[in-house]
Amino acid sequence: xxxxxxxxxxxxEGVTQAEVVEWMVGVGDRIEEDAPLLAVMTDxxxxxxxxxxxxxxxxxxxxxxxVIAIGAEVVRIESDGAAGQPEPxxxxxxxxxxxxxAAAPAKSAAAASDAKAAESSSPPAMPLRSPVAPLGIGAxxxxxxxxxxxPSVRARARAGGIDLRQVAGSGPGGRISHADLDAVFAVAGAxxxxxxxxxxxxxxxxxxxxxxxxxxIGLRRKIAERMTLANSRIPHITVIEEIDVTALEDLRExxxxxxxxxxxxxxxxxxxxxxxxxxxxxxxxxxxxxxxGGTVMxxxxxxxGIATMTDxxxxxxxxxxxxxxxxxxxAAEIARLxxxxxxxxxxxxxxxxxxxxxxxxxxxxxxxxxxxINHPEVAILGINKMAVRPMWDGARFQPRKMMNISASFDHRxxxxxxxxxxxxxLKTLLETPxxxxxxxxx
Amino acid sequence: xxxxxxxxxxLGAGPGGYVCAIRAAQLSVDTVVVEAEKPGGTCxxxxxxxxxxxIHAADEFTxxxxxxxxxxxxxxxSAPTIDLARTVAWKDGIVKxxxxxxxxxxxxxxxxxxxxxxTIVDGKTVRIEMDGxxxxxxxxxxxxxxxxxxxxxxxLPFGGKVISSTQALSLPEVPGRLVVVGAGYIxxxxxxxxxxxxxxxxxxxxxxxxxxxxxxxxxxxxxxRMAELGITLHLxxxxxxxxxxxxxxxxxxxxxxxELAADTIxxxxxxxxxxxxxxxxxxxxxxxxxxxxxxxxxxxxxxxVFAIGDVTGDPMLAHRAMAQGSLVAEIVAGQDRCWDKRxxxxxxxxxxxxVVVGQLPVTDGAGNxxxxxxxxxxxGRAMTMERAGGFVRVVFDPRTELVLGIQAVGxxxxxxxxxxxxxxxxxxxxxxxxxxxxxxxxxxxxxxxAALKGLGRALHA
Numbered sequence: 001x002x003x004x005x006x007x008x009x010x011x012x013e014g015v016t017q018a019e020v021v022e023w024m025v026g027v028g029d030r031i032e033e034d035a036p037l038l039a040v041m042t043d044x045x046x047x048x049x050x051x052x053x054x055x056x057x058x059x060x061x062x063x064x065x066x067v068i069a070i071g072a073e074v075v076r077i078e079s080d081g082a083a084g085q086p087e088p089x090x091x092x093x094x095x096x097x098x099x100x101x102a103a104a105p106a107k108s109a110a111a112a113s114d115a116k117a118a119e120s121s122s123p124p125a126m127p128l129r130s131p132v133a134p135l136g137i138g139a140x141x142x143x144x145x146x147x148x149x150x151p152s153v154r155a156r157a158r159a160g161g162i163d164l165r166q167v168a169g170s171g172p173g174g175r176i177s178h179a180d181l182d183a184v185f186a187v188a189g190a191x192x193x194x195x196x197x198x199x200x201x202x203x204x205x206x207x208x209x210x211x212x213x214x215x216x217i218g219l220r221r222k223i224a225e226r227m228t229l230a231n232s233r234i235p236h237i238t239v240i241e242e243i244d245v246t247a248l249e250d251l252r253e254x255x256x257x258x259x260x261x262x263x264x265x266x267x268x269x270x271x272x273x274x275x276x277x278x279x280x281x282x283x284x285x286x287x288x289x290x291x292x293g294g295t296v297m298x299x300x301x302x303x304x305g306i307a308t309m310t311d312x313x314x315x316x317x318x319x320x321x322x323x324x325x326x327x328x329x330x331a332a333e334i335a336r337l338x339x340x341x342x343x344x345x346x347x348x349x350x351x352x353x354x355x356x357x358x359x360x361x362x363x364x365x366x367x368x369x370x371x372x373i374n375h376p377e378v379a380i381l382g383i384n385k386m387a388v389r390p391m392w393d394g395a396r397f398q399p400r401k402m403m404n405i406s407a408s409f410d411h412r413x414x415x416x417x418x419x420x421x422x423x424x425x426l427k428t429l430l431e432t433p434x435x436x437x438x439x440x441x442x
Numbered sequence: 443x444x445x446x447x448x449x450x451x452x453l454g455a456g457p458g459g460y461v462c463a464i465r466a467a468q469l470s471v472d473t474v475v476v477e478a479e480k481p482g483g484t485c486x487x488x489x490x491x492x493x494x495x496x497i498h499a500a501d502e503f504t505x506x507x508x509x510x511x512x513x514x515x516x517x518x519x520s521a522p523t524i525d526l527a528r529t530v531a532w533k534d535g536i537v538k539x540x541x542x543x544x545x546x547x548x549x550x551x552x553x554x555x556x557x558x559x560x561t562i563v564d565g566k567t568v569r570i571e572m573d574g575x576x577x578x579x580x581x582x583x584x585x586x587x588x589x590x591x592x593x594x595x596x597x598l599p600f601g602g603k604v605i606s607s608t609q610a611l612s613l614p615e616v617p618g619r620l621v622v623v624g625a626g627y628i629x630x631x632x633x634x635x636x637x638x639x640x641x642x643x644x645x646x647x648x649x650x651x652x653x654x655x656x657x658x659x660x661x662x663x664x665x666x667r668m669a670e671l672g673i674t675l676h677l678x679x680x681x682x683x684x685x686x687x688x689x690x691x692x693x694x695x696x697x698x699x700x701e702l703a704a705d706t707i708x709x710x711x712x713x714x715x716x717x718x719x720x721x722x723x724x725x726x727x728x729x730x731x732x733x734x735x736x737x738x739x740x741x742x743x744x745x746x747v748f749a750i751g752d753v754t755g756d757p758m759l760a761h762r763a764m765a766q767g768s769l770v771a772e773i774v775a776g777q778d779r780c781w782d783k784r785x786x787x788x789x790x791x792x793x794x795x796x797v798v799v800g801q802l803p804v805t806d807g808a809g810n811x812x813x814x815x816x817x818x819x820x821x822g823r824a825m826t827m828e829r830a831g832g833f834v835r836v837v838f839d840p841r842t843e844l845v846l847g848i849q850a851v852g853x854x855x856x857x858x859x860x861x862x863x864x865x866x867x868x869x870x871x872x873x874x875x876x877x878x879x880x881x882x883x884x885x886x887x888x889x890x891x892a893a894l895k896g897l898g899r900a901l902h903a
Binding site for chain 1: 778779782784839842843844867868869871873
């Protein structure tokens with residue numbers, strides 16, 4: 001048995017200490033070679049420190065939250081290896097090496113240790129392993145060893161945000177070649193998340209310098225013009241409200257369960273119905289504002305534009321007379337229009353004449369959005385994503401299905417008060433869906 | 443007062459300053475460089491270049507003189523003479539061409555060159571006195587590249603027959619008796635040249651050896667050549683000052699006090715940073731002894747203030763300042779750079795020349811570095827040049843073959859400095875050098891042979 005001391009390796013440029021954030025082992029634990037011992041966090045990254053050998057942990061340094069200096073002993077392991085000299089701690093400069101210009105790879109250090117071990121008629125010690133191998137790219141040099149690389153390799157590493165001290169060199173004396181760097185870039189390229197432990201920056205290495213020019217033409221240009229018009233002419237006011245859609249979802253589930261061969265109901269038909277119902281009390285919302293003529297035209301008919309993403313861009317097919325459609329009819333019409341829009345088969349009459357627009361990004365709907373009004377309409381409703389959230393019911397937190405809505409209004413013709421009252425009306429209708437279907441005529 | 447602004451203001455257009463300005467301008471940084479004297483700094487005006495011109499003239503003169511009498515080449519010539527004033531005029535012509543060239547390069551790159559005396563007002567503002575109205579320049583970044591000047595001994599101030607290296611390069615005639623205080627590379631370069639031009643030269647060196655920062659083996663050929671040139675050398679000797687008549691130099695030697703008669707006394711005991719007299723003190727920058735302290739990005743302790751070159755300390759070498767200047771320019775342009783050089787070559791244009799790159803042989807026995815040397819005596823080219831003295835020496839780590847340092851002493855070895863530095867910077871091993879074909883017949887073959895020797899398989903030894 002040999003006692004192996006594992007020290008906190010140099011884990012990044014300018015890093016002098018690191019905080020223990022997790023212990024994967026405790027005293028008495030058996031561990032395998034390369035198994036993680038602990039995780040430490042610097043201001044740059046969290047790094048797992050793997051074991052250099054298989055064995056039993058005999059000592060650990062400190063608790064989670066303790067700050068440990070680079071080079072300090074963190075774990076002692078009674079290794080399974082054969083008896084012999086105590087291994088040099090990783091992070092030690094092997095004795096007898098002239099510093100600071102000493103230059104030899106860890107390999108040689110191991111060889112030197114081997115030689116020493118052989119003199120005392122002991123079997124060779126276990127090979128030294130990488131003290132930091134967060135990405136399995138080989139062993140960086142022990143602390144104190146110089147980083148050897150040609151100026152062009154250094155420049156390339158610098159440009160790519162790679163700290164060469166964390167890169168293993170395959171050349172003589174641990175010299176880092178372009179090929180070694182290629183390997184690092186390849187690994188880094190394969191990892192799209194989590195900052196590389198060796199890098200200075202957390203972004204993926206490899207500065208990108210290309211600039212691609214794309215002409216804004218066709219539908220894109222049309223969208224650009226309409227958005228410019230809407231955003232420059234209309235002073236928007238956006239109201240965001242959260243809706244408890246638990247009841248609505250229950251209802252939707254039951255209706256879908258018994259739908260037979262009718263189309264599956266999404267939330268949108270309910271929103272459509274709720275809007276059609278709300279407009280009865282708030283006719284000023286379902287309107288067009290002819291700002292040049294100075295006239296607001298309130299529409300009795302609800303022609304609901306549904307903002308739809310297609311391969312070529314945003315289009316808004318229109319559900320005509322949404323107020324006259326049942327839930328399943330609306331669902332069928334929405335599905336038909338969406339399909340027509342996506343395949344480019346939507347006719348002109350299907351893409352124009354809306355009196356109010358709904359925009360929804362489904363699961364991408366975010367917590368809140370600031371929708372831009374579809375000129376000359378006076379309002380737009382954005383549907384945000386649904387999520388189960390803990391809600392306080394007065395006694396305890398309850399898991400509720402919550403969904404936000406973000407509605408923008410043309411502030412020239414709709415006051416904030418009216419906007420808020422309308423949103424509250426929608427909230428009431430969506431939270432108690434039965435109200436949607438109560439006749440508006442007493 | 444007129445006020446201008448720029449992103450980068452460089453104080454001093456020496457090798458560090460002008461390279462910094464050119465590189466910054468290349469990177470589209472709005473740059474102003476201010477110089478109180480002529481562009482090129484010590485290097486071009488009163489250092490590297492003029493001293494090399496003088497050394498060349500001295501060598502040519504020596505060669506011509508060698509043909510006066512019987513010689514192996516069978517060349518017969520008549521007794522040459524030298525008109526030093528004309529030599530100096532020739533040297534001045536070269537200096538003028540080069541300084542003019544630097545000014546042109548600065549302008550061509552797109553930096554503004556201002557001839558005037560800069561005084562630091564604060565870390566971002568500098569007042570420049572020049573012909574006409576003074577100008578106030580506000581800069582986002584300031585680079586102190588003010589260089590150094592010859593160090594004066596308090597008991598032997600410059601004036602009269604006591605001169606600095608600057609005056610030594612513009613003497614109207616060859617002094618009959620020249621005493622050089624300091625046997626460092628500046629004193630040796632000028633002193634040996636003067637000896638070749640006909641001066642009776644005596645050196646007074648406080649240390650036990652010439653070029654005390656290098657090892658004895660490396661400097662031995664220089665010492666041998668000094669003896670051949672009839673130069674007198676007093677080691678472990680301290681100049682005390684002039685005698686009562688301000689005539690002879692009083693020197694304390696291990697054998698007692700002596701007085702040296704001299705027509706001219708050159709004091710070459712080192713160089714002092716030019717860090718006072720222009721408001722630098724007012725910034726309260728962190729100092730490293732007399733030098734401005736910098737980090738590995740050449741940044742001083744004040745944000746936006748950088749320092750490069752001699753003002754930041756040893757080694758006071760033009761090429762170090764140039765590399766620092768380039769580095770700072772790139773940092774100011776937004777690049778992520780830091781000083782990561784493995785080696786700064788040093789060259790002494792003594793006779794023979796001396797090149798030192800990287801680690802010297804470990805003499806205390808503590809290290810594992812090994813040494814392999816190959817003499818020019820075994821080099822055909824050296825023989826055909828009649829200069830077969832000296833050697834090339836490689837210091838390496840025997841476990842990895844990694845080259846840790848290369849030194850050479852010999853005629854013409856200065857030109858090998860680039861190869862040595864490249865070997866170090868590329869992290870070359872003995873095999874890398876040994877397996878590179880070196881052209882025959884050249885002096886450079888000795889480098890390959892030294893590497894082969896380190897591998898235990900020299901061919902010509």
